[in-house]
Amino acid sequence: MVDFIGFMAAICTTLxxxxxxxxxxxxxxxxxxxxxxxxxxxxxVLLWLVYGLAIDNWPIIVANFVTFALSATILWxxxxxx
Amino acid sequence: MVDFIGFMAAICTTLxxxxxxxxxxxxxxxxxxxxxxxxxxxxxVLLWLVYGLAIDNWPIIVANFVTFALSATILWxxxxxx
Numbered sequence: 001m002v003d004f005i006g007f008m009a010a011i012c013t014t015l016x017x018x019x020x021x022x023x024x025x026x027x028x029x030x031x032x033x034x035x036x037x038x039x040x041x042x043x044x045v046l047l048w049l050v051y052g053l054a055i056d057n058w059p060i061i062v063a064n065f066v067t068f069a070l071s072a073t074i075l076w077x078x079x080x081x082x
Numbered sequence: 083m084v085d086f087i088g089f090m091a092a093i094c095t096t097l098x099x100x101x102x103x104x105x106x107x108x109x110x111x112x113x114x115x116x117x118x119x120x121x122x123x124x125x126x127v128l129l130w131l132v133y134g135l136a137i138d139n140w141p142i143i144v145a146n147f148v149t150f151a152l153s154a155t156i157l158w159x160x161x162x163x164x
Contacts, residue, residue: 006133012126019118029114036101044094051088 007059014063017070030078038075045071089141096145099152112160120157127153 024030045068052060106112127150134142 002133002136005129005136009126009129009133012122012129014126016119016123016126019122020116023116023119024114027114032106032109032111032114034102034105037098037105040094040101041098044091044096044098047087047091047094051084051091054084054087 010059010063014067017067017074021070021073024074024077028077028081030074030081033074033078035075035078038071038078042068042071042075092141092145096149099149099156103152103155106156106159110159110163112156112163115156115160117157117160120153120160124150124153124157 024033045064048060048064049068052058052064106115127146130142130146131150134140134146
């Protein structure tokens with residue numbers, strides 16, 4: 001049960017970036033999105049990925065690989081369309 | 083060293099929401115922010131908090147308590163000013 005809560009938590013905080021990435025790709029509007037949020041967040045997710053690889057933890061690796069792709073996409077649009 | 087990478091990762095993915103929350107409070111502009119991202123993300127962070135409490139892990143509890151406060155603030159403004 002506890003593992004299931006952790007699993008659902010990871011699913012939510014990873015997949016949450018899907019609607020944001022789709023909206024950003026679709027509208028190209030990033031005016032109210034914070035550049036610094038995505039700079040710091042993308043760097044943080046990259047560090048989580050390195051951490052996951054270092055301790056050989058597959059859930060951390062997979063979740064952060066997906067989140068990195070989404071977060072980096074949003075950051076890319078923010079930089080291109082700011 | 084590995085613990086330090088994990089610690090820096092947690093700091094980044096938590097504090098990243100500070101500039102977004104400040105920008106949102108300041109401008110009240112949430113047009114390009116995805117409602118669904120913050121609905122799913124805030125729920126996910128709440129699940130992480132429950133998970134941290136269940137396994138008695140203080141780093142998870144503290145990081146997600148802070149992230150929850152920031153994410154819920156952004157979600158609140160998104161709902162109020164959409």
